[in-house]
Amino acid sequence: MNAVIIFFSFLVPLVSSLLIAQASNPLSTYQPLHVIDGAALYRKQLNDGNEAYLQIIDLRKMHIDQLIGEVDNMGLGQGKYYKGEGKYYSPFFQNKLFSGVAEEYQKLYINDVFSIINCSFFEQYQSSTQLSFPIKLNDIVITGGNSPYGPVRQPKNQNYRIVRLKALVWDDKQAYITDYNPVTGAPLNQKNVKNAIVTYKYSDHPAKVLAQNPANKYQVIGTLDKDGVKGNELLLIMTVNSATLDEAADLLRKLGVKGDIITVDGGRSTYLFNSQRGNIIVPQLANLEANPTFRHLPHYLGFRRKSKKPIASQILVSQPVGKVLLEKNQPYLILWRDNLDGEVTIKLYDGEKLVQNISKSTASDGVYEWTPHIALKKGYSVRISSQKNQKVFGQLQLQ
Structure with missing residues (x-):
């Protein structure tokens, strides 16, 4: 009974905002699976026994986390889409097993977790991969993208010479979808844009443009x-x-979406996890040993309630697949995940000996761009620590 009450308390204001006619409510054909204050998951039966799953996320009450694998290689000068070809880096991010990502996310945020999906496109299927298009993570553009299917000088298919990519931008109040400009980097180059992903408008996805739009x-x-x-x-x-x-896309149109509709990574990589329902759609294993596996992915989006409930402080850093080889005077992205309510310090160590304070105080937002100005020796490590409690830390081993 409580679930029904919560569902209708969420549904009533939503229905009015959608301007749905009194006689026809599009959500009436959806079954509520998990409804909380600020988010809801529904299921809809499609033809031939297929299913669609709808998530409604209220950004005033929910937080979006970008969950990204650590950097193996910075891919210096390989970024194709952020301010022109080769003018920005395009790192190789570690592919992370979907179940490990879900376990880690729940470990950090416990009962506040609502759902996880996979996100960015990628075209390399090794243990780490470059992402197809630019991403901005907590105020830092972390990749310029490296896809051959887009407006570059020599795309794999000529249909993509003039395609216009889209950017999904969000903050703690709202989200919008707008055109992406690969020459200027807009809107990712704007200071008020903290988080954004660049991707295809659904109708520009290669499956539709080149493969006749298969199911x-x-x-x-x-x-x-x-x-x-x-x-x-x-x-x-x-x-x-x-x-x-x-x-x-038509399912979203029927719910009232009038602006642009984008698509993120799908096909065999598709992943949908809900904290109450568990794994709903999981990435597939390869059919043949020669085929790539899709269960390890480089970029996910996590959705959780904004909460001030006390949780045991943790800082998590995964070791990249290969050795982290940093070059003097060249940038590197330090990535981590934490649930801290406060700042962190970032320090360079040789064993337990402090070598350098990289940052005495920086936001606990999971990303820091560092350019070392000293030669780095074998055995050095980077330690990210809670400023309030230096015993809470995560460590990235170098070389």
Whole structure:
């Protein structure tokens, strides 16, 4: 009974914001699976026994985390899309097993976790990979992207010479989708933009443009206004287990989405986890040993409640697949995950001997761009510690 009450308390304001006619409520064909204050997961039966899963995320009450594998190699000068070809780095990020990502995310945030999906496109299937298009993570553009399917000088297919990529931008109040400019980097180059991903408009996905829009697993995303005040507070994510991109996007249109609809990584990589329902759609194993595996992925989005509940402080750092070889006077991205309510310090150690204070105080936001100005020796490590309690730390081993 409580679940029903919560569902309808969430549904009533949503219905009014969608301007749904009294006689027809599009959500009436969806089954609520998990509804909390600020987020909801629904299931809809499609033709031929297929299913669609809808997530509605209220950004005023929910937080989005970008969950990214540590950097193996910075890919210096290989970024194709951020301010022109080869003018920015395109790092190789460690591919992380989906189940490990979910376990770690729940370890950090416990009962506040709502869901996880896979996100960025990638075209390399080794233990670490470059991402297809730019990403901004907590105020830092961490990759310029490296896809051959986009507006570059020599795309793999000429259809992509003039394609216009889209950027999904969000903060703690709203989200929007806008054109991405690879010459200027807009909107990622704007100071007020803290988090953003660049990707395809759903109709520009290679599956639709080059492969006649087959039915497959896809994830499409749109934004929606809830309160009638300028700004879209709701993020709508539709995950289908077998439908065309047009069909998936049409499901969002019927819910009231009027602006651009984007797509993120799908197909065999598609992942949808919910804290109450567990793994709903999981990445597939390769059919043949010669084929790539899709269960290890480089970039996920996690959704959790904004909470001030006390949780045991933790800082987590995974070791990259290969040795971290840093060059003097060349940038490197230090990445970590934490649940701290405060700042961190970042220090360089030789064993237990302090070599250098990299940063005496920086935000506990999981990313720091560091350019070492000294030669780094074998055995050095980077330690990220809570400023309040230096015993809470994570460590990245170098070389």
